Amino acid sequence: MHYKLALIGFGNVARALAKLLVRKQDLLKSKYDVTFSFTGISTGSHGFAVNPNGLDIQKALALVESGEDISVLNNHQLPITDSLSVIQHSQANIMFENSPVNTQTGQPALDHIRTALNLGMHAITANKGPVVHGYRELTALAKSKGKMFRFESAVLGGAPVFSVMREAFPLAELTSFKGIFNATTNVILSLMENGETYDDAVKYAQSIGLAETDPTNDVDGWDAAIKVAALVTVLWDTPMTPQQVNPTGIRGITPEMIATAKAEGKRYKLVCSAEKIGDKVDASVSPQLVDSTSSLYGMMNSSTGVTFRTDVILDYSITLSEKPDMKGGPLETAYGLFADFVNVVK
Amino acid sequence: MHYKLALIGFGNVARALAKLLVRKQDLLKSKYDVTFSFTGISTGSHGFAVNPNGLDIQKALALVESGEDISVLNNHQLPITDSLSVIQHSQANIMFENSPVNTQTGQPALDHIRTALNLGMHAITANKGPVVHGYRELTALAKSKGKMFRFESAVLGGAPVFSVMREAFPLAELTSFKGIFNATTNVILSLMENGETYDDAVKYAQSIGLAETDPTNDVDGWDAAIKVAALVTVLWDTPMTPQQVNPTGIRGITPEMIATAKAEGKRYKLVCSAEKIGDKVDASVSPQLVDSTSSLYGMMNSSTGVTFRTDVILDYSITLSEKPDMKGGPLETAYGLFADFVNVVK
Numbered sequence: 001m002h003y004k005l006a007l008i009g010f011g012n013v014a015r016a017l018a019k020l021l022v023r024k025q026d027l028l029k030s031k032y033d034v035t036f037s038f039t040g041i042s043t044g045s046h047g048f049a050v051n052p053n054g055l056d057i058q059k060a061l062a063l064v065e066s067g068e069d070i071s072v073l074n075n076h077q078l079p080i081t082d083s084l085s086v087i088q089h090s091q092a093n094i095m096f097e098n099s100p101v102n103t104q105t106g107q108p109a110l111d112h113i114r115t116a117l118n119l120g121m122h123a124i125t126a127n128k129g130p131v132v133h134g135y136r137e138l139t140a141l142a143k144s145k146g147k148m149f150r151f152e153s154a155v156l157g158g159a160p161v162f163s164v165m166r167e168a169f170p171l172a173e174l175t176s177f178k179g180i181f182n183a184t185t186n187v188i189l190s191l192m193e194n195g196e197t198y199d200d201a202v203k204y205a206q207s208i209g210l211a212e213t214d215p216t217n218d219v220d221g222w223d224a225a226i227k228v229a230a231l232v233t234v235l236w237d238t239p240m241t242p243q244q245v246n247p248t249g250i251r252g253i254t255p256e257m258i259a260t261a262k263a264e265g266k267r268y269k270l271v272c273s274a275e276k277i278g279d280k281v282d283a284s285v286s287p288q289l290v291d292s293t294s295s296l297y298g299m300m301n302s303s304t305g306v307t308f309r310t311d312v313i314l315d316y317s318i319t320l321s322e323k324p325d326m327k328g329g330p331l332e333t334a335y336g337l338f339a340d341f342v343n344v345v346k
Numbered sequence: 347m348h349y350k351l352a353l354i355g356f357g358n359v360a361r362a363l364a365k366l367l368v369r370k371q372d373l374l375k376s377k378y379d380v381t382f383s384f385t386g387i388s389t390g391s392h393g394f395a396v397n398p399n400g401l402d403i404q405k406a407l408a409l410v411e412s413g414e415d416i417s418v419l420n421n422h423q424l425p426i427t428d429s430l431s432v433i434q435h436s437q438a439n440i441m442f443e444n445s446p447v448n449t450q451t452g453q454p455a456l457d458h459i460r461t462a463l464n465l466g467m468h469a470i471t472a473n474k475g476p477v478v479h480g481y482r483e484l485t486a487l488a489k490s491k492g493k494m495f496r497f498e499s500a501v502l503g504g505a506p507v508f509s510v511m512r513e514a515f516p517l518a519e520l521t522s523f524k525g526i527f528n529a530t531t532n533v534i535l536s537l538m539e540n541g542e543t544y545d546d547a548v549k550y551a552q553s554i555g556l557a558e559t560d561p562t563n564d565v566d567g568w569d570a571a572i573k574v575a576a577l578v579t580v581l582w583d584t585p586m587t588p589q590q591v592n593p594t595g596i597r598g599i600t601p602e603m604i605a606t607a608k609a610e611g612k613r614y615k616l617v618c619s620a621e622k623i624g625d626k627v628d629a630s631v632s633p634q635l636v637d638s639t640s641s642l643y644g645m646m647n648s649s650t651g652v653t654f655r656t657d658v659i660l661d662y663s664i665t666l667s668e669k670p671d672m673k674g675g676p677l678e679t680a681y682g683l684f685a686d687f688v689n690v691v692k
Contacts, residue, residue, distance in 0.1 A: 020658070024517055027517050028517065031517065158659065159659055159662050160510065160514030160515065160659075160662070163513060163514040164506065164510050164513075164514050167509060167510075167513035167514060167689075168506030168509040168510050168513060168514065168685065169506065169685070170684075170685050170688035170689060170692065171370055171373050171374070171377065171684075171688055172681070172685075292644070295644075295665065295667060297644065298638070298641075298643065298644040305663075307667070312366070312677060312678070312681035312684075313504065313505055313506075313666070313678055313681055314667065314669065314678070315666070315667035316505050316506070316664070316665070316666060316667075317651075317663070317664070317665040317666075317667065318662070318663070318664060319641065319662070319663040319665065320659070320661070320662060320663075321641060321653070321660065321661035321662075321663065323660065331658060332658070332659055332660070335518070335658035335659055338516075338517075338658075339514065339515070339516050339518075342516035342517055343513075343516060346516065
């Protein structure tokens, strides 16, 4: 079976995905008799390219990575002027959505995925926006078309979480979860525990490309909150927005508070948690003191993780260890998209 | 679809499975339109019962739990004298194998599973013996019959491990793993760190039902070794026996060694590890000093876990937290069998 792929968004993660697909193409062929070609690419600032007969992915990667425009690869007679027209003309079987996250509305990712599903494509995304703002709608739409909507990479940067709960915990009842979902704040708190000021810690996180120029989304807890909302929305099929999570960030944590905690054998973590009580879900993101008996205590620097409590297995934890360079690579997020792809085509 | 079930072995785990199946029967019906009945039960010392029209499972549970024989429930005209005849006459669709583990040969579990598969049943076990001693043969036999051979509970007491690697890490290349697989030795080492002697710690582990009267299998590393061998055998499709793992146990760890380690911020753990190097797998079980940067450092008392390193996701850890009573309940192991069941029938 041959699959035509459209890449909507062609940043670090999407390019890592393209390279990973190429690297694993022999395995895909030998194990599942699956081949693929890229028939549409939409970039943020380097143009668009569509060719239902297949684009040269190596040329597209080289062009974007040297700052050039990919529209020279566009072979199609129809005018391609935006992401939606790339989707519409790509004749793709699977659309990968990797446009920037919009916490408030989930757009334009929502429209990309609606369009793709309506055209009979599977939709795979690393984008938390459409999960939080469209999970029920998009899942129902996908089902009505006999296609799949998948988003393994939306939480914990590509490490398997949704597929673990879906495939490995059949008919288990999730009662609560607790975790550390934002690497940037965990790095900042770890550095502060070693004596750095908040400002220096933020600067360091920015210098290694982990925190953005405006670190608000991380330090005020919004990135963590949208991940909590995504897990709640999917795992309990209970719609929740980051606004409802109403996060408290780490700006209020002073060096003095951290020093006092350290002297008591404790540390501050930006704790994400949710619990199902009856038909309601209580969720929160806030800095909390944890001691060495907590599964979160040992998660330092860029490590992240989650502990699930169910009616059958008590406290099953998944941890993604910190990286030597403190950054989660785009390869990990790309692998989450790749795993979704394999699970769709196998 | 209706499934007839044979339970070969009716100890704590198998009885917890029967109760769990009954507890989840409405969910199985509503979600997958699956119903079931028990048509054969083989116990270690409370007899055998077969009835292809269905046995009264509540009566069987009550009989065994009050120390009585279940053969009063046997409705069949044919002579039922052993586990193999239970399998042969049960007309079951699925056989659950939970006889005692035999590290050296995998028997009689191997023969139970061969018989069941040859009769066209799926075979599900919590028993490490047949995984280590028959994985390739039983997997091939199952495939030839269009059936499944599953064993989620063989490692980490029912917490999902095999299904995570199978379903959530498609086409990933496992390069190594490291973990703590034996709860008894971890409890003993934790107690010794708090000042108890080795002998007192072993006695405590025995008093709570965690260690056996003869603790050899745990303290000399054989239980850990057969779990390492099972993971190596399955995840790399590379047959390995516990003898080849050649474990070193914890008898050589003195209170002085533990005190010295503690003073240096380190602790001893019975570390299980394996690494694929070319076509070969190096595996070991031995006490090792770990410091607080290790993912194993925080696993105290009865907690167990494993860290997988792959070519795509670096250091993904699964941890099953310690229980308040330090025991892993039979419910967790039973859930592993139940999860296999759902994955077979769904």
